[in-house]
Structures are given as C-alpha cells and as structure tokens.
Amino acid sequence: MRLAEAVTAQTPLVQRLLDGVARIGADPPGITRDAYGPGENQAQALIAEAGQALGMQAGTDAGANLILTWPARDPSGPPILIGSHLDSVVQGGNFDGAAGVIAGIGAVAALRAAGIAPRRDIQVLALRCEEAVWFGLGLIGSRCLLGRLPPGALELRHARTGLTLAESIAACGGNPDRLRANTPLRDPRGMGAYLEAHIEQAPQLVEAGAPLAVCLANPGNLRHPFIRIAGEDAHTGLPHRFRRDAALAGADLSLALERLWLAEEAAGRPMAVTIGRFFTPTARHSLTAVSGGFEMSLDLRAYNAAHLAALEGELHRIVAEVAARRGVTIELGERSAAAPGPMDPALIEGLSAAAARCGQPAPRLNSPGSHDANNFAASGVPTGMLLVRNRNGSHNPFEAMDTPDLMAAIGVLADWIAGLSPAPG
Numbered sequence: 001m002r003l004a005e006a007v008t009a010q011t012p013l014v015q016r017l018l019d020g021v022a023r024i025g026a027d028p029p030g031i032t033r034d035a036y037g038p039g040e041n042q043a044q045a046l047i048a049e050a051g052q053a054l055g056m057q058a059g060t061d062a063g064a065n066l067i068l069t070w071p072a073r074d075p076s077g078p079p080i081l082i083g084s085h086l087d088s089v090v091q092g093g094n095f096d097g098a099a100g101v102i103a104g105i106g107a108v109a110a111l112r113a114a115g116i117a118p119r120r121d122i123q124v125l126a127l128r129c130e131e132a133v134w135f136g137l138g139l140i141g142s143r144c145l146l147g148r149l150p151p152g153a154l155e156l157r158h159a160r161t162g163l164t165l166a167e168s169i170a171a172c173g174g175n176p177d178r179l180r181a182n183t184p185l186r187d188p189r190g191m192g193a194y195l196e197a198h199i200e201q202a203p204q205l206v207e208a209g210a211p212l213a214v215c216l217a218n219p220g221n222l223r224h225p226f227i228r229i230a231g232e233d234a235h236t237g238l239p240h241r242f243r244r245d246a247a248l249a250g251a252d253l254s255l256a257l258e259r260l261w262l263a264e265e266a267a268g269r270p271m272a273v274t275i276g277r278f279f280t281p282t283a284r285h286s287l288t289a290v291s292g293g294f295e296m297s298l299d300l301r302a303y304n305a306a307h308l309a310a311l312e313g314e315l316h317r318i319v320a321e322v323a324a325r326r327g328v329t330i331e332l333g334e335r336s337a338a339a340p341g342p343m344d345p346a347l348i349e350g351l352s353a354a355a356a357r358c359g360q361p362a363p364r365l366n367s368p369g370s371h372d373a374n375n376f377a378a379s380g381v382p383t384g385m386l387l388v389r390n391r392n393g394s395h396n397p398f399e400a401m402d403t404p405d406l407m408a409a410i411g412v413l414a415d416w417i418a419g420l421s422p423a424p425g
C-alpha cells in the first residue's frame, strides 16, 4: 500500500482514539482530564493499548510519562520522538494535547500498514501534566524527562487532590526520588528529534484556509503576576493636577504596552501582551474615591530571546515614564521567565518538504502557545512542530479540529519519517 493510502486507512483508528479520550474526559459541556489523576491515567491506558496493538513496547519513566517504542531492526541513529500530552484544563476541549499523541500512533500505524520499517526507533510519548492549571506549573512531564523542574516544583500541590507533585507522581507509578536530582532521565543528545503535532490556539489557519502549518517557534515569556501601583486615595472632587491616581496609571501602563505590541508587530517582530488581572483593591475601592492602589498582572511573550530581552528594557522604560507622569510608584514584583522555543531549521525545511510531497499547503507560522516542545528545544534536541487547524481557540469546550486535518498532519509526520536517510545522527 502506498503511504498516502496507508495514512487514509488509519482514519477509523484515529477517530476511535479521539472519541475514546473524549469519553474519558467527558465533563459537559467540556472535557476534563486531570493530570496525575484518573483522567490522564485512563487516557494513557487507552493510548498504551493502541500502541501495543501495533507491536510497540510500552514503558514509563520516573515522571510517569508513557513511552511507546517501535524498535528499528538495525538502528542507524538515535530514536525519533513524537509526543504531546493527554491532560486538559478544567472543562477544556478534547484536542489540545491528545490530538498530538494520537497523531504519533496514527503515523506509526500508517508506516506499518505501508510496510515501511523504521531506520530509527520511533517513540510515541504521552507526557504528563502539560497544563499549568493542576500545579500552577506547566510542561511537567517534559521537565521531568529533561531535568528542567524549577526549585520546589515537587512540593507544589495538586489543585484538586491537595497532594504534592512528588506524591502525585508516586501515586501514578513514577519515582519522585529520582527526580530530586533534577538531571535528565535520558540524555537529550541521545534523542534524534522531537516532533509534536498540536492544534493551533488561534484561528490563523482558519483564516489562511490551510489544514496545517509548519511551526517556526514557540513563544517564551516574561511574567509579572503581582504588579502593584501605589498613588494616593483622594476625594472625587480633587482637581486633576493634584491627583496621584493609581487606577489611571494602571490603564496608562496597559495601553502603552498595547501600543508597543502593535508597533512591534507592524515592524515584523511578533509578540503578545496580556493583562490578565486588573483591579482596584476590593476592600477599599469606592465610587467616590480616587484610588490610591491598583493591582495587575503581565504576561509578555515573544519568539526569540534577544527580542524578549529588548522588550523587558522597554517595559522598564514605560513603567518609569508612567510612574513619573502620574506621581505613583509601580512595583513590578515577582518575575518569572521562560525561554522561547525556536524550531530546528532543518526540521522546518524537512517538514515543509514532506508537506509538499503530500500535496498539503503548509504555511509557516509562529505558535501562539508554549508546548512541551519548548523543553526539548531548550535542551538542544532538534525539535519540529506541526500546528493543526482549529476553530474557536483552545482551553475551552468549543475547540474544533476536523479529523481530516489531523490526518493531513499524520501524513506529513509519516512521510518525514519514511524519508529519513540511514546515515545522519
């Protein structure tokens, strides 16, 4: 069977797995598959069974990630990893994460049906707890695998069970003691490539009329969760020139950051600014007072480290300007940052060429969201991603990916694997 036909022939298997994980997570009107809990565990079991039915070997690691291996008879290089996650946010959609794991299974099934023996071990990874809702920290399975847990991570508590991450990992068969060393569970230099298919979290592919995109980079971020602005409480009759209005300073800061965003985009430097928390203190605010206090958060994202550093400089300049003009103090407070995840240039070319061979239009896009792929890229593993068309965004019950679009991505993955030359390492 030709590979393209073999891919199409896997549509019922892929649909059965998509429907299977949807049933496991059913939480009308959405989907909840709790990380390190029954939802994720049952989804892992379903995927393990599907992999074993294809002759793959199932194993887990100290982070309780599932690893399904299709061994090469005579490996010519390090394994090719295809991964994503099976957990969801609370009442999210069915496809964020799960579609990528199922794409790995679909690609292996198609290659087998086409009679193509891999020249490298092919491993499908179901990585644990990608979503930050469960422990206030995301990408946990890939962090465990690659030794990238931040200090104190194992003591974070699960939003539902209250168990620590260490206890949760142990309860799912992992080994938290091994993770305390925070060194990679496998040497990233022994990973030939990491590939991930993921639904797009924005409607750029809907707009473009294309089923999939080859990802250029995942964003890194700079976060200040608790920005505090201090001015002076005052009577509503106070003339403007005497005011030190913290609420308007918060508005100024936000709008200045939006102007920066639009100017950077216009100059061809993509980024995003999100003010998720934005309020006057509820214990004191009133209709009849100028607010002397204001709180907000900031998530600033961009696609390369130098740009992110330049934007942090701009942020500090804007903060100083707003503070001086409004007569307030602005404390940015706690700061966290995550490195951008640039995709491997050779994989961008290789996946684009595979898409062309499959007859699929595949624009090149930056990913709106961060993914497990960020950790692989940051650890030096050649990393590539396919974004799959999806309506209605993500992290909500209305995610809408059409199975034929996922089959297109599976076709590209399978074609790329089939084209691997025996030599490179």
Ligand SMILES: [Zn+2]
Residues within 6 Å of the ligand: 085, 096, 097, 130, 198, 371
């Ligand atoms: Zn995801």
